[in-house]
Amino acid sequence: MKYTRRKFVKTLGAGSALLMLSAIPTFSEPLFTGDKKLGVALVGLGNYATHELAPALQETSLCYLSGIVTGTPAKAERWRSQYNIPGSNIYNYENFDKIIDNESIDVVYVVLPNSMHHEFVIRAAKAGKHVFCEKPMALSVKECEEMIDACSKAGVKLFVGYRLHSDPYHKAAMKFRAEGDSGILYVQSEFGFKIGDPTQWRLKKALAGGGAMMDLGIYAIQAARYSIGKEPQSVTAQEYKTDPQKFAEVDETITWQMEFPGGHVSNSYTSYSTPANNLYISTERRWFNLMPAFNYGGIEGRTNEGELNFPRINQQAVQMDTFSNCIINNIESDASGKEGLKDLKVIEAIYKSIENGSKVKV
Ligand code: NAD
DSSP states (O other): OBOOHHHHHHHTOTTGGGSOGGGOOOOOSOOBOOSOOEEEEEEOOSHHIIIIIHHHTTTOSSEEEEEEEOSOHHHHHHHHHHHTOOGGGEEOTTTGGGGGGOTTOOEEEEOSOGGGHHHHHHHHHHTTOEEEEOSSOOSSHHHHHHHHHHHHHHTOOEEEOOGGGGOHHHHHHHHHGGGSOOOOOEEEEEEEOOOOOTTSGGGOHHHHSSSHIIIIIHHHHHHHHHHHTSOOSEEEEEEEOSOTTTTSSSOSEEEEEEEOTTSOEEEEEEESSSOEEEEEEEOSSOEEEESSOSSSSOOOEEETTEEEOOOOOOHHHHHHHHHHHHHHTTOOOTTBHHHHHHHHHHHHHHHHHHHHTSOEEO
16 A cells, blocks of 8 residues: 555645645655554543544555554444444543553543643553554653653654644644745734533643633744744743633633744633634745634634645544654654644743743743
C-alpha cells in the first residue's frame, strides 16, 4: 500500500477542483509504507475518542483501531462489538502495562483528562509503544520533560494531538508570512466557548490543570507561534472572572500579549464564558483571516486577495495518518512532544504574569 499524493488529495474529498495545487498540504517525503497498518489503542473512551477519533480511525490508511483501554466494562463490551475488537486487545487502567506483550498494538493514544496524560504516556513508553497524546500535553513543563525523556529512553515517538497542523487552512496560515512582504507581523488569535456542566473535570484544577487557557487558549498560542514562525520572548497576561463560583478552581477568561524576536506581536483571548473563534495575521501590505478558525470542520478563510476555498478534510484521520507516516518512515513531526513542551512553557509564563501583574520572560 502506498500513501501517495494522489491518494491524499482523494481523501480530501469533493471540491478539490477548488484547491490550488500549490496550497495542498503534503506529508514530508517519503510517503511510502509497507503493507502493515499500525494498530492504535485508544486510552479513555470519552467524547473525543467516541465521536471523533474512533470514527476517524475507520478512514485512516496507515493505522487502524486495534485496541481500547477503559475503566468501564459496559463501554468495553459496546466498543468490542461495534468495532470488532478482540477481547485480548481490551485493557483497563490497572492491567494496561500488560500491553507490552501485545504485538497488534503499536501506538497508544492517550485521550484522558489532562492530569492523567503524564502517567499514561510514561506507562505506554515503558511498554515500548509509540504515543499519541491529546492536548494539553501535560499540566507543567516538568511533566512534559519527563514524558519526552521517557519516550526517548524507550526509543518510541511521542506526538501531541494538534489536529490543526493537518488542516489546509492552518497550513496556509503557517505559510502566509513567507509568501510576500516581510514587514510588520501582527497576529490576533481568539478561542472561547460557553462551557456547560459545572461538575465536569474541565473545571477541576487537579484534573484539568487550568481552565479555558489549558483547553482552548492553547490553540490561540499555537496559532500565534506557527503564524509568526518564532518563539515568544515574553508574555503579559490579564485574567477576568464573572462567575467566581463556577470558576472557583480554574481560569474563566484570559487575555494575553506575546512579544516575538523581530518586534512581532500577538494579542490573544480565551474564555469559558464567551464564544470567540478567530485568527488574523497582518503584514505590511497583506492580511489573512480564518473565522471560524479552530473547529473540526467548517473553517472559513479569506485574505486581502479573496476567499480561501480548501475542501473539508477529516482532521483527526489526516493527523493520525501523518503521525503514522512519521513512525513508519522515521520522520520528525512538527507536532512532537517538543512542540507540546513549548506551549506549556508559554502557559506557565501566562499564569505567572497574571500572578505577578507584570511582563514575564518565556
Ligand atoms: P471526556 O470527559 O469526554 O472523556 C474523558 C475520559 O476519561 C472518559 O472516558 C472518562 O471515563 C475517562 N476518565 C478516566 N479517569 C477519569 C477521571 N478521574 N475523571 C474523569 N474522567 C476520567 O473528555 P474528552 O473531551 O474526551 O477529553 C479528553 C482529552 O482529549 C482531554 O485532554 C482534552 O483536552 C482532549 N481533547 C482534544 C480535542 C482536540 O480537538 N484535539 C477535543 C476534545 C478533547
